[in-house]
Amino acid sequence: MNIILSAIGGTIVLAIIGIAVGLFLSGIDRRIVARMQARIGPPLRQPFTDVKKLLTKQSIVPANAIPWLFNLMPIAALASSIAVLMYLPFGSLAPILGEAGDMILVLYLLIVPSLALVIGGFASGSPYATVGAQREMVSMIAYELPLAISVVIIAWRLMAANVADPFSFMTLMETSVWDVAGPLGIVGLLLLLFLFMWITPGELSKVPFDSPEAETELAGGILAEYSGRNLGLFSLAQAVKMVGIIAFGVIILLPWNLSPVFGMTGAGAAVIDLVFFFVKVIVVSILSVTVVRTMMARLRITQVVKVYWFVFGGIGIAAIILLMLDAFLMGGV
Amino acid sequence: MIGDLITGYGFWNPLIWIIVMATGLLFAWLIWRCGESGYDKGTEQTKPYLSGNDEPPKSDVHIRGGNMYWGFTHALKGYYDKLIPLHSGVVNDYLTWFVIGVIVIFVVVMVI
Numbered sequence: 001m002n003i004i005l006s007a008i009g010g011t012i013v014l015a016i017i018g019i020a021v022g023l024f025l026s027g028i029d030r031r032i033v034a035r036m037q038a039r040i041g042p043p044l045r046q047p048f049t050d051v052k053k054l055l056t057k058q059s060i061v062p063a064n065a066i067p068w069l070f071n072l073m074p075i076a077a078l079a080s081s082i083a084v085l086m087y088l089p090f091g092s093l094a095p096i097l098g099e100a101g102d103m104i105l106v107l108y109l110l111i112v113p114s115l116a117l118v119i120g121g122f123a124s125g126s127p128y129a130t131v132g133a134q135r136e137m138v139s140m141i142a143y144e145l146p147l148a149i150s151v152v153i154i155a156w157r158l159m160a161a162n163v164a165d166p167f168s169f170m171t172l173m174e175t176s177v178w179d180v181a182g183p184l185g186i187v188g189l190l191l192l193l194f195l196f197m198w199i200t201p202g203e204l205s206k207v208p209f210d211s212p213e214a215e216t217e218l219a220g221g222i223l224a225e226y227s228g229r230n231l232g233l234f235s236l237a238q239a240v241k242m243v244g245i246i247a248f249g250v251i252i253l254l255p256w257n258l259s260p261v262f263g264m265t266g267a268g269a270a271v272i273d274l275v276f277f278f279v280k281v282i283v284v285s286i287l288s289v290t291v292v293r294t295m296m297a298r299l300r301i302t303q304v305v306k307v308y309w310f311v312f313g314g315i316g317i318a319a320i321i322l323l324m325l326d327a328f329l330m331g332g333v
Numbered sequence: 334m335i336g337d338l339i340t341g342y343g344f345w346n347p348l349i350w351i352i353v354m355a356t357g358l359l360f361a362w363l364i365w366r367c368g369e370s371g372y373d374k375g376t377e378q379t380k381p382y383l384s385g386n387d388e389p390p391k392s393d394v395h396i397r398g399g400n401m402y403w404g405f406t407h408a409l410k411g412y413y414d415k416l417i418p419l420h421s422g423v424v425n426d427y428l429t430w431f432v433i434g435v436i437v438i439f440v441v442v443m444v445i
Contacts (some may be wrong), residue, residue, distance in 0.1 A: 230366025
C-alpha cells in the first residue's frame with residue numbers, strides 16, 4: 001500500500017519539480033545561446049511564459065488528423081516523461097521507485113515520449129509532420145545503439161567487480177563504476193562520458209540532430225500541425241525529458257556527491273547533494289545541448305545514422321573493449 | 334513486492350508502472366484541460382500547413398511502409414545492397430542460410 005501511495009504522490013511531486021526544472025533549463029539554454037550569438041536573449045522565465053501563452057491559444061486539429069490520437073499523444077508524452085523521473089535517484093536521495101524498476105526500464109521509458117511524438121506526427125495527416133515522424137523514428141534507431149552500449153557496459157563492469165544488482169539505481173548510488181575501474185577502464189568510461197554528451201542532443205532532437213523538426217526545411221516537421229495546449233504539452237514533455245535524460249547520464253557517469261567531502265550527514269547532506277546534482281545537470285545541459293547547438297548546423301538524417309552507428313558506435317565498441325580488458329587485468333573475470 | 338518481474342539481472346514492476354502512468358496521464362490531462370479547447374472548425378486553419386501550397390493528392394505525399402526507414406536504409410546502403418539480393422524467395426536458399434547460421438553460432442559458442 002505504501003508503495004502505491006508513494007507512486008501516486010511521487011508522480012505528482014516529481015511532475016511539478018520536473019516541469020519547473022525542465023523549463024528553467026530551457027530558459028538557461030536559450031539565454032546562453034543568445035549570449036553566444038551576441039544577443040541579449042529572453043529572460044529565464046520565458047519558457048514558462050511561452051507555455052502559459054500556448055494554453056490560451058486555439059488548439060487546432062487539422063482536417064486530415066485522427067483527432068483522438070492527435071490529442072492523446074501530447075498527454076502521453078508528458079506522462080511518460082514524468083514516469084522516467086520516478087526511477088531516478090537525485091543526489092543522495094534514493095529513487096521513489098528504486099525497487100520497482102532499473103536502468104533497462106528507464107532506457108525503454110525514454111523511448112516512449114519520442115514514440116508519442118512519432119504517433120502524433122503521423123496522426124496529424126500533414127506531409128511535413130509525416131516526414132518529420134519518419135525521421136524521428138530513424139533518429140531513435142540511430143541513437144539507441146550507443147545509448148544501449150553505454151548502459152549495458154557500465155552494468156557489465158559493475159557485475160565483473162562482483163557488485164550485486166548491477167542494473168539497479170540503488171546499486172549505482174552505493175557503488176560508482178569509477179571506483180571499480182582501473183586505468184584502462186577509466187579511459188573507457190571517459191569515452192562513454194563523451195558518448196553520452198552526444199547522445200543527449202539526439203534524444204532531445206536538438207541541433208545538429210533536429211532533422212525531425214527542421215524548422216527551415218519542414219516548418220517544424222513533426223510538430224508542424226500542433227498548436228495551443230497540445231503544443232504546450234509537448235513543450236512540457238520535452239522539458240521534463242531533458243531533465244530525465246541528463247539526470248540519467250549524470251547518475252551513471254558523474255555519480256559523485258559533495259556531502260562525503262564535507263563529512264555531512266542527514267538532511268543537510270541530502271540538500272547539498274541535491275543542489276550539487278542539479279548543478280551537474282545544468283553544466284551537462286550547457287555542454288551537450290547549448291554549446292553544441294550553437295556551434296553546429298543540422299545534419300541530414302542519413303548523416304545522423306552514420307554518425308551514431310559508425311562514429312559513436314565505434315567509440316562505444318572501443319569503450320567496451322577497454323572496460324573488458326580492464327576487468328580481465330583487474331582480475332574481476 | 335507483488336507483480337515484480339525479475340530476469341536474473343534486471344527487474345521491474347509493471348503494476349507500479351501502470352499506476353505511475355495513470356497518475357501522470359491524469360496530471361497531464363488536467364493541464365491539457367486548462368488550455369483553450371476551441372478552434373474554427375471547417376475553416377482554412379484546419380487545412381494542413383504546406384507553406385501556402387495546395388495539398389497534393391494524399392497518395393503522393395504519404396510515406397509508405399517501404400519508405401518508413403528511409404534514412405536508415407540509405408545510410409547503410411552498402412549493407413542493404415548486399416543483403417536484399419539474398420532474399421530470393423526460394424525456401425532452399427533460406428534453409429541453407431539457416432544451417433550456415435547454426436554452424437557459425439555452434440562454432441562461436443563451443444570453440445570460443
